[in-house]
Amino acid sequence: MDELNLENEHELLNSLETILTSECNLHEYIDDIPQIFATDNLKTMSHKEETNGENIETLFDKFPMSSNVSKDNTNEIVTLKSKCEELHTQIERLTKEKEEAFEEIERLKDQILSQSTYCTSLGAVLGNLTWRASRFPQIVDTWLSNFQSKIGEFLSIVNGTFGAFVDTYRSAFPPTSNVEYQFVMGLLGIVTNISASPEGREFLITNSSGMEFVQKLIKLMPELPLAPGTVSLKRLMLMILYNVSMNKTGLQYLLESRVEDTLSHCLDDEASSEEMQLLCLRVLQSVTYDLDKPKYIHNLIATIPIEKIEIITSAKRSDISNAAKQVIKYLQHSQKITK
Template sequence: MQASDFTKVQPLSSREDPGGDCFVRVHKRDLERLCTEVMQLREFVPKVINGDFLDALHKARSLDTLREQSQQQQQQLKQECLHLCSRLDAAQSECQREREEKLVLRERLWESREQLQQQAEFCTGLGAATCTVLWSASRKEEAVRDVLADGKLEPFLSVAGQTLESFVKSLDEEEKPQQQNYNSHEHQFVLALAGVIANLAAVTCGRDFISSSAHVLLDTLMQLLGLMKSGVFPKLKVLMLMALYNVSLSVNGLTYISESPALLSLICTLLEDRDSEVCLQALRLLQSLLVEGDVLAQISPDLQHSLPVEKIRQLASSRHSALRQTAQEMLEDINCLTKPRHTTIEKEQ
């Protein structure tokens, strides 16, 4: 064998020569064959490994990437969850604090309502007592003159009208009359107000003032009488009717009251009331309209044809003596009013 046929190569493992480099002699042809085989492997290995394997490899790498991303997202979601838990704890604490504050405010509200109710009862009682005293004092003409001299009567009548309106509209229409507590401070208050108005109208100077400067009050009284049902608070109805009757004693007052288009229907309704005193005062008001024949003819010439004559005849047989007497007088007044008309018709014929 020739020396040129051998080549020195490095050993495959350094364990063969622990002390230094070592060379192995191989045939040159074997080395060339080895190199050729290596090159062939490099050329054919990609062909041996198919595309599915490569796809699987890429997918595996992608899955590794997704796994890492999922872990990162999971970690991020965990942090967000912890943050939300912290916010939830804070919100629950805030809710509990607000709930406690709400309970405190509710207790204060209840206390305020009780205090307001007590103040309202006190003011109502004070108003009832004051107006009762004023009601008693207004029976004297000197007291009415003093009130007019002070110039405070107009605002008083305005407040009185508003108070009566508020009270009447707040009445429970479904409540039975026998169940109403007419002795309460509120009832006594409005009753005293109506009594003061009636007493003011009973005096000439007070009647003239109401007839000229308290038209809103007169409209309110007539409106409220129409709102109140039969049998409901008859004492208040009586006092309001007395006030209207006293005002009707003045020509100016009678003229203004008679101009109300709903006056006659109101009186007819009140004549059907179950309370005899209400019927009596309504009849007196109607009688006051008929007494002034000139005013009646000027204001409403057809009013005579609409008079509730049949109802008045029924009242003329009432057991209530004053009501029976007034109804009989009313029938006589109606006859006196109708006789001149019949005479005129006969002359024309």
């Protein structure tokens, strides 16, 4: 190695210190590469890498590659520079791939939304057509005679769809023109017509999905928000409960599920229309008729006191007043039996 004067020695030491510091930064940067790809800050870190790259290039340009520098350090610097360039190329490629992946995700989201809207619209149309067809008893009889397995599958769909619908719109109900609302209305209308026949309600209350659906009707009705769309939905729900109560097994299931809690909420709801109040009293009439189990009688009277029903007997509409009087008569008769 050539002889160096004092000034050149200081210059060499300073240069080597700069190189070693840069080398540490390079190693730290290389170690951080996997973490960069695991975060959403790829573009920010890519920009940082470009800045670091410029600084490294500047360092290499300023550093004199003379024979005074050891060949080992020179080779290591060249190797690190090559690795940095390779990593920079990889970052650019991965950044592009990530951007393309995000674009593909957005495209697929739009496609799924479009398909979901189409399927819901189709379901709403077919559901309402089937609802109207099921008004004819002979249609329902044919379904129950020849397609019981399909009716079971249908009840499973109704059970899942209704629960998801209420969970989604629990706080803000959609307008009645909403296709999802129309779809759910069609499904509940079909179940109402199926349960209108003795065979239909027997199938409904003995099918596992049907029983779960009835349980959801009892549980979710008080949770429905006040909105114009809930009136029609509650009407169908109460009609299904009334039909189920006309079946011995169904009545037992309603009483075990404390249907009186739901009926009490319906009678106490000041927003309930007279029609809703009448439907609620009809269900209560059916539930209290010939009721002779002390447990159920006690639960009913404790939840819906006779005094509350007596207030309804003074209603202006005669059908509401008469229904309330009938409920009181049944409850008083049941009380005498249990004494």
